Amino acid sequence: MQIIQATYEQLSAQVTQRQNQTANKPEIEAAVAKIIANVRQNGDAALTQYAQDFDKVSLSDFKVPQATIDAAYDACPADLLAALKLAKRNITSYHKKEITYGFMDAEQPGVIRGQKVMPLAAVGLYVPGGTAAYPSTILMSAIPAKLAGVEKIVMVTPPQKDGINPTVLTAAKLAGVSAIYQVGGAQAVAALAYGTKTIPQVDKIMGPGNIFVATAKKQVFGQVDIDMIAGPSEIGIIADKSADPKKLAADLLSQAEHDKLARPMLVTPSLELAQAVSAQVDAQLTTLPRAEIARASVENEGFIAVVANLDQAFDLMNQIAPEHLEVQVPEAITYLDQIKNAGSVFFGESASEPLGDYVAGPNHILPTAGSARFFSPLGVLDFVKRTQFIQYTPAALAKESKAITRLARVEGLEGHARAIEARQ
C-alpha cells in the first residue's frame, strides 16, 4: 500500500483534485431515458419485455408470493435469524431516537403557527441481484421507514433464474417490507416513480444499484424523492503509534474487498505505523477470498498519508469527508469535537467498521465521495415530510397588514397587496 509523505498543502491539493472528478456518461443517460419513457408508456408489458431481454427470465407475475417469503423465513438457520434479529433490535433502538415531532406555537395574540410531521405514504427499496444483494441493507432502509410511519414499503429486485436469495426474503419479512416485486434495473426505478398496473407508485426510491439504476434515480428525481447516489465505499482511519497494525490493515481490507474503486485511507503522524500497516495489508491480502478486488482498491485507490501531527490528520479527514471514519488513538471519543465531515465515526480499537455495517444500530447507508460535507446518514428524517400551517384572527392580520402590503408592492406584486386589503 502506497505511503505518501508530503506537505499538508500537497496532500490537501490531491484530495481536492480527487473530489472534483465527476463522470458524465451521455450514452447511459440516453439509454436510461429511453427505458423510463417505455415503462411510462407501456407499463407492465415493458417490464415483461425487459425481464426477458436483460434478465433472461420469463415472468407471468412480478410479485413474489407471500408463501415463498414465509418459506424462506421458516427455513432460515437459527443462528442467522438470531443475528438478523439482533441487528433489527439495535437498528430500531438507535433510530427511535431520531424521531421528530411537529409543534404548535401560539405565543402571539390571535396567531397560531405550527408544523406537522407526517410519514411518506409509500417508499420503494431497490435491492441489487446476485452477490450484491445485502440483507443488512434491507434492515437499514426498511426499519427507519417503519419507525417514521411509512405504511407501504415496496421492494424491487432483479429476477433470478433460481429465485430470490432466501436471506434477502427473510430480512424483508423481518423488516416489515409490504411487497416484493421481481423487477430490476432502470425499468424498476421507472415503475416505482410512475407506477404500473402491478407496481405501485411511491414517493421516494432508495437503495444502491449499478450505473443504470443510479442514473435512473437521478432522472426521476423531482417526480419522486431519492436517497443519495452512492459512490464506492470509503474508509478513513486516523491512528497514532499506539494502534495495532494488524487490526488497522484488516479494517482497511474490509472496505477494499467491496469494490475495485473502494477507497481505504490511513492518515497517521507515525511513519513506523504506516510501514507496519502497509506490510500487514500485503500479508493479509494473500489469504483474502476477494483478494483480486481488494488489491485493486488498495493499490489504485488507497493510500497511507504521513502527517506532522493529529491535528493535521483531522484536518485532512475533514476535507476528505469519508463515508466511514475510524479514530484509533487513546481516549478516541474525546476527539468528537474535531470531527466536521464524516458519515459514521468509529472510536477506539474495538469499534471496527464492520460492527457498524451489521449490528451496532446506526445506519450503514452513508454519504460517499466527499458528500458528508452536506449529506447525512439515512435515517427516520428521510421518510417524513413537514407541512406548515397558520391561522390568524382578523385583529392579528390587521396588525401586520401594512408591513405585508409594503413588501408586496416593493416586489411589484400588487395582487398580493390587494388580497390583504380585501380583508380590511
Next chain:
Amino acid sequence: MQIIQATYEQLSAQVTQRQNQTANKPEIEAAVAKIIANVRQNGDAALTQYAQDFDKVSLSDFKVPQATIDAAYDACPADLLAALKLAKRNITSYHKKEITYGFMDAEQPGVIRGQKVMPLAAVGLYVPGGTAAYPSTILMSAIPAKLAGVEKIVMVTPPQKDGINPTVLTAAKLAGVSAIYQVGGAQAVAALAYGTKTIPQVDKIMGPGNIFVATAKKQVFGQVDIDMIAGPSEIGIIADKSADPKKLAADLLSQAEHDKLARPMLVTPSLELAQAVSAQVDAQLTTLPRAEIARASVENEGFIAVVANLDQAFDLMNQIAPEHLEVQVPEAITYLDQIKNAGSVFFGESASEPLGDYVAGPNHILPTAGSARFFSPLGVLDFVKRTQFIQYTPAALAKESKAITRLARVEGLEGHARAIEARQ
C-alpha cells in the same frame, strides 16, 4: 375562470395526468454542461466573459463592496425597513422551533452510540435579477441558515447595469449574508459548486432562477447539495358556501400574477360559490397591473372544481399536493388531520396566502408540482448534516461478534468477518 363539474374519478385522473408531465430539454442540458465545464476550467475569466456576453456588463470585481450594501441599508425608507424587520422577527421565532439536536445513547453496557448535528460550513443563495429579485426570499433562506449555524452565506445575483436592487442589498444585510457577488445564470451555480479564485465553493446552493439556473443546479447535485427545483407557483383553496368570493378571487389572483404557468385552483362543494368566484376573478382582473400574466394563468392553468362534499375536496387536494393550501370553511383549523400533502396551509378567512409570503414566519420556499408528497418547506434542517458515532468496549464487541461474522459471511464478505476476528 373555468368551472369543472365532473365525477371525482374524472377529476382525479386529470390531476394524475398533469403531475406526470415532465419536460426534458436536451439542448438546454448541453448548453449548461458547457458553461459548467468552462467555469471549472477557466474560473473567474469565464465569469467575466459571461457577464460581458449575457449581461452586457464589464466587471473588474464581482464582489459588491460593503460600503454599497451599507449605503443601501441606510437609505432604506423607514416603513420598508420596519416591514423587513417584522418579517425577520417572525421568521426567526418560527424557525427557532425547528432547531434539532444530536443525542448520546449509553443504554447498553459498554456501548456508546450517538449522533452529532452540525451546520453546513458554507451555503450559496441565488437571487434572480430584475423584477424577479425578491427581498423576502433572501430573508426566508438566509435566516434559517443562520439559525442552523452556517458561518458563510454567499449570495450571487446577475450583474445589473444600474446596480443591484437596494432592497435586495438591505434584506441581505438584515439577514446576515456574508458576501454578495454579481454573477448570474448557470455560471454562478458552477462557480458556487466548484469555487473560483473569487467565489468560494459552498456545500449547498439554494434559490429560484430561470431554466438555466435550475438545470445547472440539477447538474451539480451530488457535487453540492441543492434545495428543491421550484416549479410555477400554486394555490389550492378548499372553501364552502360560507366563504367570501371576493377574498377567494383576490387570493387566487395573488398567485396567478406570479407567472403565466402559475396554478390557481379552487375546490368546493358549492356551485353557487364557484360561479361567484369565477365572476369575481374576471372583475378583479380588469384593474390588476399584472393582468396579462394573471389572465393567462387563470385561463390556461387554473380551475374551479365542484365536488360532492368537503371530504372529496380534501382528497383531491391531497392528490394535488399544492404548494399553498387555503382552507376557508368554518372552524377551518379543525381539519388539520385531513391534510396529508401540502407545502403550507392557511386556515380561515384572515389567513390570506400573501400573509405567509411575507411576515407570518413559516417559510415561503415550498415544494411545488405535487412534490409536497415527499418534500418539505425550506427550514433549519436543510442547513445541517448529521454524523453518527459509536464506541464499544472489547467485552461489548465480544458479545456481538458472532452475529457480525455470521452476517458478513452470508453476504460473502470474508474481510469484514476477519476484521472483527482480529479483535478476538
